[in-house]
């Protein structure tokens with residue numbers, strides 16, 4: 001009993017990562033750790049001080065982050081219906097009046113504006129575009145956010161992780177290929193990538209197995225391990241970086257394909273996902 005109380009107290013008092021501010025022109029992204037390894041984000045338009053919460057599974061933490069930053073929370077961006085992303089929606093709607101809630105799946109609670117592919121809307125002066133990326137779930141949306149004329153950030157939920165991608169719970173290799181190769185890879189290479197979980201070290205260990213001779217993988221793994229030793233997030237990366245070390249973004253690379261015994265990008269995607277699902281890193 002004492003141990004259970006201690007564990008709960010410890011969980012309430014500690015974060016898996018230290019909260020972190022990431023600055024981009026007139027956009028500010030506050031990384032807010034949640035649960036065991038989830039990331040929520042507070043996306044702030046510095047021009048109007050309006051803010052959006054991305055996947056606010058722990059509403060009180062996001063509401064506090066908004067108060068600390070002195071910004072007005074107007075919007076919720078939901079990437080997909082899994083509880084560790086959408087599970088806080090009803091609570092945050094009850095606590096913050098007048099929120100506009102975006103999402104691409106009828107299983108997401110509280111959506112006021114349903115989205116499909118390529119819907120554009122504003123958060124203050126920031127322009128947001130929905131990218132429909134089904135596979136991990138059949139209604140998954142990524143959010144591409146631009147400030148002024150500069151391309152800036154993409155919130156990728158459980159579709160694209162640093163050095164990895166989400167499991168194919170409700171989709172096929174062909175759909176993940178479309179999401180990663182035809183949609184996310186086509187964003188400007190300096191676009192910052194904010195994903196839904198801190199999985200970077202284990203993803204990079206698999207990336208090292210999948211591409212043992214890729215120096216970008218080795219370098220990023222060493223850096224990510226150091227960050228995690230200090231409880232710092234490894235987020236964000238960029239689309240350009242992902243194209244260098246993320247095997248799932250590199251399925252058309254002949255070296256990656258050869259190891260998967262195919263010259264087809266979609267078959268390579270299926271091979272890698274299956275292999276990663278069964279991969280046990282040696283520490």
Ligand SMILES: [Zn+2]
Pocket residue numbers: 080082136158166
């Ligand atoms: Zn998920």
